[in-house]
Amino acid sequence: MSTFKAPKGTYDLTPPDSAKYLAVREALSAPLKNSGYGYIETPGFEDVALFSRGVGESTDIVSKEMYTLTTKGGSELALRPEGTASVLRAALEANLHKLGNLPVKLWYSGSYYRYERPQKGRYRHFSQVGAEAIGAEDPALDAELIILADQAYRTLGLQNFRILLNSLGDKECRPVYRDALQEFLRELDLDEDTRRRIDLNPLRVLDDKRPEVQKQLVGAPVLRDYLCDACKAYHEEVRDLLTAAGVVYEDDEKLVRGLDYYTRTTFEFVHDGLGSQSAVGGGGRYDGLSEMIGGPALPSVGWALGVDRTVLALEAEGIELELPSSTSVFAVPLGEEARRVLFAKVTELRRAGVAADFAFGGRGLKGAMKSANRSGARFTVVAGERDLADGVVQLKDMESGEQQAVALDALVAEVQQKLA
Ligand code: AMP
DSSP: OOSOOOOTTOOOOOTTTHHHHHHHHHHHHHHHHTTTOEEOOOOSEEEHHHHIIIIITTSHHHHTSOOEEEOTTOOEEEEOSOSHHHHHHHHHHTTHHHHSOSOEEEEEEEEEEOOOOOBTTBOSEEEEEEEEEESOOOHHHHHHHHHHHHHHHHHTTOOSEEEEEEEOOOTTTHHHHHHHHHHHHHTSOOOHHHHHHHHHOHHHHTTOOOHHHHHHTTTOOOGGGGOOHHHHHHHHHHHHHHHHTTOOOEEOTTOOOSOTTOEEEEEEEEETTSTTOOEEEEEEEOTTHHHHTTOOOOOEEEEEEEHHHHHHHHHHTTOOOOOOOSOSEEEEEOSHHHHHHHHHHHHHHHHTTOOEEEOTTOOHHHHHHHHHHHHTOSEEEEEOHHHHHHTEEEEEETTTOOEEEEEGGGHHHHHHHHHO
């Protein structure tokens, strides 16, 4: 223990658990790499206005949860609270939409920051894997992303998750609905804060989980009844493609999500073993975002999956990922001469592509064998003075317990053959 601790709402990833997080990141991104998505990485902070304009001034993320700072040079920056606005900004800046065919398909993985009230599954620093498909209005693209997220969760072995699906309409039909909803909400008995929300972001009032609010929302106008023909047809196509792919979803007309930029398709992956922070991932179409941040019209769709909550979901379902040991051979020298010889062998093994480690610190045979066991290595290589005099090392198979003398010169080839 030092004088310092990880800041409130954050936690460290340390071995051996950290391997699980790496495996989850890998599993969540694998279907994307296999589907034409290119890797993109953007800075951890951006001009604060990118988020206030893109994500929306009236959202909780921007109004309450952003970590903002003023640099010595006077720039107003924010730690990124989400990925979409940054990725779109970067794609526009690099002219990716002009260089090749549309859509531009990108995936990313990284840390995000929100000043939220910490609780299980809700942190101030968390990790997401995300995907964005920029510059095409095609229901198959919306379907593709949902199918790929479903595939990612399933390859991890998750089963107890549900896909919630909705359409938020577009710039033609949503305003008509918004007016009707505002009119309905203004008649209700609501507190000051919620009343303000009616003007700023009435769809978010539908999200209010408090029973006294939910009770009054019965009979509220439903967006589905206001969707224009184009939005209806688009949504039907997305639903049909999902059904054809065997992806089961639930229509959820209350799903509005916390960000302003969504249009048409929105979806969320919720896991039933996580309590109140049940969303493991979510996303949707954001046809207007590019123009909101000063770019050309580029209808797009994307999602972000939470790594932290996916790990919690695995734990909730009792799923142990099969994580192969990262070390294949562990070398244990007995004496000074053996130390030099085996250290050189470990280097040789590594250069030959065999994962190898070494008993550092000269702690004697017992301590060294403990380290060998803990490493999970399939083989240990032990050598003392007598072995070296004979030109051999003792190669022990930790699974079978078998031990054999192997000529020093033949060790690398022997190990490679046994591992193959
Ligand atoms: P959102 O952009 O809010 O839809 O976030 C996408 C996903 O990121 C969510 O479904 C969560 O899995 C994850 N996520 C969002 N906020 C947090 C947080 N504060 N702590 C942990 N995970 C989060």
